[in-house]
Structures are given as structure tokens and as C-alpha cells.
Amino acid sequence: MVSAFSGLRDDHADAREDRRLRDAACLELEQRLNRLVPPGATTTPQGRAVAVRDENAATRIYVNQVGDDRAVDGWRQLLDARTSYAEALDAQVKSRTPAFFVAPRTGDGRAVTDELDRFSPAPCAGPIRRLATPDL
Numbered sequence: 001m002v003s004a005f006s007g008l009r010d011d012h013a014d015a016r017e018d019r020r021l022r023d024a025a026c027l028e029l030e031q032r033l034n035r036l037v038p039p040g041a042t043t044t045p046q047g048r049a050v051a052v053r054d055e056n057a058a059t060r061i062y063v064n065q066v067g068d069d070r071a072v073d074g075w076r077q078l079l080d081a082r083t084s085y086a087e088a089l090d091a092q093v094k095s096r097t098p099a100f101f102v103a104p105r106t107g108d109g110r111a112v113t114d115e116l117d118r119f120s121p122a123p124c125a126g127p128i129r130r131l132a133t134p135d136l
Helices: 002-034 045-063 069-095 112-119 122-132
Strands: none
Touching: 002 045, 002 122, 045 069, 045 122, 069 112, 069 122, 112 122
């Protein structure tokens, strides 16, 4: 009985430590993003494309630390959509066709960012909102 109680206490301590590490990783992501120029603060499509790619690079560091497969899949979908947007911005210069960010959706039509909000720690809410709107 004492052994089972001790094991349960260890599990709770491990869960708290995991949450603390995930929260810290989200805060580090936000700090990295805050050091970058937001895409919406740029004045040219090329500048916006560079800013989107810079934010994506900062986000990939976080994604490589995430242990939850559902969350990783959502983050990758968001990064893929942002990469497509950056490529469209590059093409806009030559083709004069406007680039639009298309937010990724799940198979049943929900926004991937809504799913990320559910599966990610609370400190990730700010970075998720920022990354979901690369034209702001």
C-alpha cells in the first residue's frame, strides 16, 4: 500500500515537472518570436516572406521539443501553411498575384489553431495567435 502511494506521488511529481517544462518551452518560443520583426510590420512582400520564414525557424525549435504527437502534427500543419504563404509572397513579386494566408483546418473543418489551443500549454496561446495571422 505504501509503495502504491509512493508511486502515485512520483507520477504526480513527474506530471508537474512535464507541465513546467512544456510551459517553459512555450515561454521561450514567445521570447524568440518577440525578438523578430512581425511579418505585418514589413513594407514589401519580400520582407514579409523573410519575416514569416524567420518566425517559422523560431517555432521549429519549439516543435522539436514537443512530445505530444497530436500537437506536433498541428504545429507542422501551421508551419506548412505559413511556408506556402511565404512562397506565395515571393511569387507575388513576379506575378503580381496577391498572396493570401490560408489557415489550415482539420479533417472535420475545425481550425488547426483551435486544436493547438486545446493540446498546448496555456503559455502557448500568444504564440499560436501570432503565428495564425502572419499578415498582421
